Amino acid sequence: MNSKVNKDHVETLYDARFLRMYDHQYAENRHYFSVSRRKPEDLVAKLPDEAFREMLPDAVTIAVVLHLPGNKTRLLMSYEYRYPIGQFLLSPVAGLLDPEDRQSDDPLVKAAIREIKEETGLTVKASDRVYVLNPCAFSTPGMTDESNAFLCAEITLDNLDDLNQNGAEGSELFNGFELLDREHAQEIFRTGRDKHGNFYSLSAWMVLSIYLAMFNS
Numbered sequence: 001m002n003s004k005v006n007k008d009h010v011e012t013l014y015d016a017r018f019l020r021m022y023d024h025q026y027a028e029n030r031h032y033f034s035v036s037r038r039k040p041e042d043l044v045a046k047l048p049d050e051a052f053r054e055m056l057p058d059a060v061t062i063a064v065v066l067h068l069p070g071n072k073t074r075l076l077m078s079y080e081y082r083y084p085i086g087q088f089l090l091s092p093v094a095g096l097l098d099p100e101d102r103q104s105d106d107p108l109v110k111a112a113i114r115e116i117k118e119e120t121g122l123t124v125k126a127s128d129r130v131y132v133l134n135p136c137a138f139s140t141p142g143m144t145d146e147s148n149a150f151l152c153a154e155i156t157l158d159n160l161d162d163l164n165q166n167g168a169e170g171s172e173l174f175n176g177f178e179l180l181d182r183e184h185a186q187e188i189f190r191t192g193r194d195k196h197g198n199f200y201s202l203s204a205w206m207v208l209s210i211y212l213a214m215f216n217s
Contacts, residue, residue, distance in 0.1 A: 005026040005027070006025065006026055007046050008046070009024070009025035009026070010022050010023065010024050010025070010040065010043060010045065010046065011023040011025065012040055018037055019036075020036050020037070020039070020040075021033065021034070021035050022035075022036060022040075022043065034143060034144055035143060035144045036145050036146070037146060038058070043145065044145035044147070045145060055147075056097060057135070057147040057148050058096060058097065058146055059094060059095060059096045059097060059111075059146075059147070059149070060094060060095065060151055061092050061093075061094040061149070061150050061151070061203045061206070061207065062092060062094065062112045062115065062116060062130075062150075062151045062152070062153050063075065063092060063133075063150070063152045063153070063207040063210040063211055064076040064077075064116060064122075064153045065153065065154050065214075065215060066155055066156075066157055066179065067155065067156040067157070068160075069158060069159075071217065072181070073181075073182075073217045074179040074180060074181060075178075075179070075207070075208070075211040075215075076093070076120060076177060076178075076180075077090055077092055077177070077180065077204065077207070078090075078091055078093070078120075078165065078175075078176065078177050078178070079091065079174065079177075080173065081173035081174075081175070082201075087198060088175045089198065089199075089201055089204070090178065090188070090194040090198070090204050091201065091203070092203055092204055092206075092207040093115050093116055093119045093120060094115065094203060095111065095114075095115040095118070095119070096111075097111045098114070101114065108135065108149045108151060109130050109131075112130050112151045112153060113130060113153075116153055116155075117167065118167035119165065119168075119174070120164070120165070120177075121162050121163055121165070121166065121167065122157075122162055123162070124153060124155060125155075125156075128154060128155045128156060129152075129153070129154040130152070130153045130154075131151060131152055132150075132151050133151060133210065134149060134150040135149050136148075136149055137149070137150065139202070139203075148203065150206060150210070152210060152214070160179075163177065165177075178194075180211070182211075182212065182215070182216070182217065185208050185212055186212060188200075188208060189205070189209065
C-alpha cells in the first residue's frame with residue numbers, strides 16, 4: 001500500500017435516526033462519501049485494527065429452517081416491503097441488534113431469537129438449534145459500513161398454527177410467507193426471481209444458498 005488514509009477527519013453531513021451521511025476526508029482535498037447506521041463515534045472506518053476484528057455487526061439475517069411432520073424441511077421466508085425499492089421483496093428473517101442484545105452473553109443468537117418471534121410469531125424452544133454461520137459480513141463496503149451476521153435456526157414444529165406477522169414494528173410491512181421446499185428454492189436461486197417474477201436482495205440469495213447447501217430434503 002503506497003498511500004496512507006487519514007481515518008480521523010470524518011465530517012457528518014446528514015444525521016437521521018437510522019441513517020447518516022459522512023464525508024471521509026482521507027487526504028488533503030480528497031473526499032469519499034458514505035452512509036451508515038452508526039453514530040460518528042462508532043463508525044467502522046475509525047476503529048483500530050483489533051477493535052475492527054472484534055466488532056459486532058449492525059444486524060442479523062437468519063435462515064429459518066422448519067422441520068415439519070412427515071420428515072418435511074422448509075425454508076421460511078416472507079414478503080417485506082422495502083421502501084427504497086418500492087416493492088414487497090422475498091426476504092429472510094432479519095433485524096438490527098438492540099442494545100439489550102449487545103449486552104448479552106451471546107448477542108447474535110439472542111437477536112436472532114427475538115427477530116424470529118417478532119417476524120414469524122414462532123418461539124424458539126430449548127430443543128431447537130440457532131447457530132452462527134458468519135459473524136460479520138459487509139453488505140456494500142463501497143457505499144456503507146452496514147454489516148450483517150448470518151445465522152441458521154432449525155425449528156421443529158408439529159403444525160403452523162403460531163405462524164403470523166403480527167409483530168411488525170414501526171415502518172415494517174409484511175405481506176405473507178413462503179415455505180420453500182428444495183425444488184422451489186432451487187428455482188428461485190437459479191432464476192434470481194421470486195414466484196411473482198421479482199428480483200430479491202443479496203441477503204435473500206445468501207439464505208437460499210445456505211438452505212440448498214445444508215439441507216437435502
